[in-house]
Amino acid sequence: MRQSVQEMIAQSKGKKNKKIIEKIIPIILFLIASVSVLTTIGIVLTLIIETITFFTRVPITDFLFGTTWLPFSNKDAQFGIWPLIIGTLKVTLIAIIVAVPIGIGAAVYLSEYASENVRRIVKPVLEILAGIPTIVYGFFALTFVTPVLQSFFPEIKIFNAISPGIVVGIMIIPMIASLSEDAMSSVPKQIREGALAMGSTKFEVAMKVTMPAALSGIMASVVLAISRAIGETMIVSLAAGSTPRMDGDFTGSIQTMTSYIVQVSKGDAGYGTTIYYSIYAVGFTLFVFTMAMNILAGYVSKRFREEY
């Protein structure tokens, strides 16, 4: 039977529960959306609280200014964070030396030289590199890159800073390439064509027009990649070893902040021991480093953005 529209409206007005749903849903969704905020608060709070517990046992000055990291010593445990920071920076430095030229080179090729077809194939393939689990990269570093390096430079040890550094670099290439390519592709065509019309070669266009215009995006991609390299865990856990050290040696075993956390977690440090709390202090330091880089990346891409 047919109802008139008026009847239908009258009928649905009678359904009170519909209105309730319309009021409840936004609240539920808001609660769901705040989970991500709660996660951040949770991370910050756990790190701070457990780190404070750590500092009641180990003076904060020893942690910040100490240059010896010897947590497992029974008699004379020392918690100076610097060896771990130096180890992390060594790996990051090598990763950046590998990834920045290759990543930006690939980005320039894809955005300035490659045909549409080539780009459509190469970009997704590069993104496969980004999707490979880091444990696979770690295995690759340990069983392939290190032996290859050793055959050229016999003084390199099984665990060293160079091999994981190179592989972390390989891991972040797609990030730099992809983000920089996006930044360069979004530079308007007219500017590029203007330069070409003036008689510039493609290389001159890339260096003098596109790169400067996309500089903020390129720099932001590099900073984000540095942040990723600092936080990388599995490659360094497998291939860098576990010797916290302050010297400038890249060929021997080192330890990074992340691989220390893994080393302790694997050994199942008893709950409540000083070593247990130390992973939070190290985690907090790591968190501060990566957060600073992420905020810097956001600032760079905003502050230096060229508007067209």
Add this chain to the structure above:
Amino acid sequence: MRYIDQKLVLKRMNGRNAVNTIFKGIFMLATLVSLLVLAILLYRIVTQGASHLSLEFLTNFASRFPEKAGIKAALVGSLWLMAVVAPTSIILGVGSAIYLEEYAKKNRMTDFIRMNISNLAGVPSVVFGLLGLTIFVRALSLGNSVLAAGFTMSLLILPVIIVAAQESIRSIPGELRDASYGMGATKWQTIVKVILPAAIPGILTGSILALSRAIGETAPLIVIGIPVIIQFLPSGVMDTFTALPMQIYDWSSRPQQEFQVVAAAGIIVLMVVLLLMNTVAALIRNKFQKRY
């Protein structure tokens, strides 16, 4: 007045063109290097691990003897992990995206949530492990169970899913919404019956890619304290378990050379799982790619 000196122009052009060609080669080389590395990596792992791949490898439990070591517990464990991570992260992610795109007013709170999501995406996974260890394993005393690990992984991939779902919802044209309102539908009806069905392909694609990241993550599982040598399968979400990357990590870090072959075989299994998931994501994207 002088005419343009053809020769001079040509000479200068030649030099500049040569520079252009050289650098084109260099840039191309950079691209090729990264593709070559990918090829070497895949080739190495397949040639290393293929000899160990067999049905027994898939159906055996972990063992001290490399020739007997199998991946059954890890494979099933990873599936259990996904059974928790998929619903948790998709519900949280899509819910957040709907709120941000459809309900949120433009105010400080919304900006804060947005900024927070992008910052959360940059937190190292090992730090998520510390969160999981403190909140889920200790405070809520879930132990090193499927549930504790699943919640930790869900939070880890949450930002990825939120962003993918937001983009998918945003790409739905306003006319569809207007038409729905014009028919007298309420906001929630419009979301459920019009926006979500249209956005689901994009949401699914993004979610599958995020889930494949969760399958490959190792660091949070180690920090939570997921064991490796397990001779039984979990029978519920409160049971302890092991996962593919954990098992691979354990094999790779053993000193015996034979275990490297086993690790490579494990990596092949992991990569096949990831490949399958990526294929599904690509199929969904292609099948439902709609243009309004």
